[in-house]
Amino acid sequence: MIESPDSPIYTISAAAKILGISIPTLRLYEKEGLIIPYKKESNQRRYSPTDLNRIRCIRDAINKDKISISGIRRILALNPCWDLMKCTVEDREHCLAFQDHTKPCWAHNHTTGICGTKSCRECGVYTNSATCDGIKRSIISGTINSF
Amino acid sequence: MIESPDSPIYTISAAAKILGISIPTLRLYEKEGLIIPYKKESNQRRYSPTDLNRIRCIRDAINKDKISISGIRRILALNPCWDLMKCTVEDREHCLAFQDHTKPCWAHNHTTGICGTKSCRECGVYTNSATCDGIKRSIISGTINSF
DNA sequence: GAAACTTGATATTTATAAATATCAAGTTTA
DNA sequence: TAAACTTGATATTTATAAATATCAAGTTTC
Numbered sequence: 001m002i003e004s005p006d007s008p009i010y011t012i013s014a015a016a017k018i019l020g021i022s023i024p025t026l027r028l029y030e031k032e033g034l035i036i037p038y039k040k041e042s043n044q045r046r047y048s049p050t051d052l053n054r055i056r057c058i059r060d061a062i063n064k065d066k067i068s069i070s071g072i073r074r075i076l077a078l079n080p081c082w083d084l085m086k087c088t089v090e091d092r093e094h095c096l097a098f099q100d101h102t103k104p105c106w107a108h109n110h111t112t113g114i115c116g117t118k119s120c121r122e123c124g125v126y127t128n129s130a131t132c133d134g135i136k137r138s139i140i141s142g143t144i145n146s147f
Numbered sequence: 148m149i150e151s152p153d154s155p156i157y158t159i160s161a162a163a164k165i166l167g168i169s170i171p172t173l174r175l176y177e178k179e180g181l182i183i184p185y186k187k188e189s190n191q192r193r194y195s196p197t198d199l200n201r202i203r204c205i206r207d208a209i210n211k212d213k214i215s216i217s218g219i220r221r222i223l224a225l226n227p228c229w230d231l232m233k234c235t236v237e238d239r240e241h242c243l244a245f246q247d248h249t250k251p252c253w254a255h256n257h258t259t260g261i262c263g264t265k266s267c268r269e270c271g272v273y274t275n276s277a278t279c280d281g282i283k284r285s286i287i288s289g290t291i292n293s294f
Numbered sequence: 295g296a297a298a299c300t301t302g303a304t305a306t307t308t309a310t311a312a313a314t315a316t317c318a319a320g321t322t323t324a
Numbered sequence: 325t326a327a328a329c330t331t332g333a334t335a336t337t338t339a340t341a342a343a344t345a346t347c348a349a350g351t352t353t354c
Contacts, residue, residue, distance in 0.1 A: 013329075022314055027332080042321060044330060065249070066341075068311070071218020078225050078283055083290040101283040102212075136225060136248040142290035143230040160299075169344055174302080189351060191300060213311075215341070 008038035008046035015047040019055055026055070032069045033107035034058055034076070036121045054130040061132055072132075076104040079135050081125040083142040085114050104129070155185035155193035162194040166202055173202070179216045180254035181205055181223070183268045201277040208279055219279075223251040226282050228272040230289040232261050251276070 016023045026045075029035050035054060037045040047055075061067045067075070077100065082092050091113040092098045097105035106120035120126050128134050163170045173192075176182050182201060184192040194202075208214045214222070224247065229239050238260040239245045244252035253267035267273050275281050 011329080012331095023330095024315080025313055028312075042330085044321075062312075065217055065221075066215055067218040067221060068213055068215040068341090070212055070311095071214040071221065074212075074214060074218065074222055074279070075225070078222070078286060080286055080290045082287075101280045132221070133248045139225060139227055139286055139289070140229075142286070143227045158299080159301095170300095171345080172343055175342075189300085191351075209342075215311090217341095 005049040008048045010047040012045050033103055057131050073103050076129050077101055079125055079129050079138050080142040081105045084125050152196040155195045157194040159192050180250050204278050220250050223276050224248055226276050226285050227289040228252045231272050
């Protein structure tokens, strides 16, 4: 775990400096449901190298591709989590995230199914969507491999 | 066909008046790849009631939900056309739309597979995406029904 | 054949999202 | 325990997307 790309080693100021953006911007992306930084017991944020890459993708989507934050949120909401998590029909029926299409599953309060026990930050649905074309690849796998 | 909701009966000025927007805005949405109005031989546009509904959804996405045009384009690009069109592995390998994730299939030049012969305006991939949650429903069907 | 439309293109306006600055109060570090 | 960080919240700036206005030239309609 130590020294892995998933180790949450950067403080918010270190992350901001590396990415060349301001601290409030990092907090904004989090409030908007695009990222889930690691949090210490004291509530302080820590960012991993993987987190930084995810944020770089978000920046490109916003600044290069001109996709709004709301748009990114909607795109993230299309990751077929029910497929990745192998939800049962029952699971899906009780899942707020499955019903909704406006925000990613991790922005919902999960109490049922596998998502009630799992940490979203570590979940494949979240990590899969570190790139925008990652969503399409999930959809492709879901529609092609499931026969 | 006559009097059906798919009859292209409105001129651009009539459509603009009904929707409460300007003519250049309608042309903008088309240029951005969000809509495909019917075109007469003389190149003049005609809009159907179904077209108007589609445009109302786009307007809501932009003005209420704050999704940028680029964002909508990216969302439309996630409609699993290969699944709806029952593309073969061969089809997919040669399909520019399948490779790409930035714009909807109808914004690509299709020459191979079933899309080479079909009119995109009449295609289920296009009509399916008249609402934003229509995309999610397509993804759900694709991932759930295909076993 | 004249009036009222359409076409595409360019220039301009306006509305607002994204980013930043700043704040008082709490935490970490050495 | 003092310096340098962090927290969330609010106010402000700035960058630009979305929408519109306007144009000359080509259609349509009666």
